Amino acid sequence: MASKKNNTNEVDNQSNTSRRDFIKKSGLLTALALSPPSLVMASENKWDEKIAEYLETVPLAIEVNGKKHNLNVEPRTTLLDLLREQLQLTGTKKGCDHGQCGACTVHVNGTRILSCLSLASMQQNAQVTTIEGLSKGKKLHPMQEAFIKNDGFQCGYCTPGQIMSGIACIKEGHANSREEISEYMSGNICRCGAYHNIVDAITEVKKGGILS
The missing domain is CATH 3.10.20.30 (Beta-grasp domain)
Known part of the structure; x- marks a missing residue:
C-alpha cells in the first residue's frame, strides 16, 4: 500500500510540475505576444545602430x-x-x-x-x-518678404519648404496664373490651410519681377 501511495504522490508531483511549467511558458509567450510594438522596434533599432557602427x-x-x-x-x-x-x-x-x-x-x-x-x-x-x-545678412529674400506681407503662414512649419518651392515655381516658369501656381505647389502641404495667401505671395513676387 505504501508503495502505491508513494507512486501516486510522485505522479501527482510530476503532474503539478508539468502544469506549473506549462503555465509559466504560456504566460511568457502571452507576454511576448502582447509586448508593445514600440519595444520590439526599439530592440530592432538598437541592432540597426550596432550594424551602422561598422x-x-x-x-x-x-x-x-x-x-x-x-x-x-x-x-x-x-x-x-x-x-x-x-x-x-x-x-x-x-x-x-x-x-x-x-x-x-x-x-x-x-x-x-x-x-x-x-x-x-x-x-x-x-x-x-x-x-x-536665401537672405543676405539682414536683407530678406523677396519671397520671404512676400510671405510675411501676405501672411502666407500660420504655424510656420511648412513655410521653409513652401518658400523654396515658391522660388523654384517662378524660375521653372510655372507661375503664370493662380491655377498654375496651385498645381505646381501641390507637393507642399500646409495643414493650417494658408494656401490662398501662399499663392498671393508667389503671384506678387512674379509680378514684381524682382526674384533673385
Whole structure:
C-alpha cells in the first residue's frame, strides 16, 4: 500500500510540475505576444545602430549656402539629415520623411528637390541652397518678404519648404496664373490651410519681377 501511495504522490508531483511549467511558458509567450510594438522596434533599432557602427563612411565634398564642406558621411544618410544633424541647418524641416509633404524642399544646383528622398552621398560637389541661404545678412529674400506681407503662414512649419518651392515655381516658369501656381505647389502641404495667401505671395513676387 505504501508503495502505491508513494507512486501516486510522485505522479501527482510530476503532474503539478508539468502544469506549473506549462503555465509559466504560456504566460511568457502571452507576454511576448502582447509586448508593445514600440519595444520590439526599439530592440530592432538598437541592432540597426550596432550594424551602422561598422559601416564605412564615404567622403563628401559639398557646398551649402555658399560654404564648402568636406565631410565623411554614412552611406545611408539622407541630405535632410546631413543638413539638420551634421550642419545644424534646422530651417529645412522633417515632416513626413516620405517625400509627400514638401517641408524638406531645398535647391540642389538650382533645382528644387525633396531632401528626405536624396542620399547625401549622391550630392558630390553639388551646390545646395537651404532656407538659411536665401537672405543676405539682414536683407530678406523677396519671397520671404512676400510671405510675411501676405501672411502666407500660420504655424510656420511648412513655410521653409513652401518658400523654396515658391522660388523654384517662378524660375521653372510655372507661375503664370493662380491655377498654375496651385498645381505646381501641390507637393507642399500646409495643414493650417494658408494656401490662398501662399499663392498671393508667389503671384506678387512674379509680378514684381524682382526674384533673385
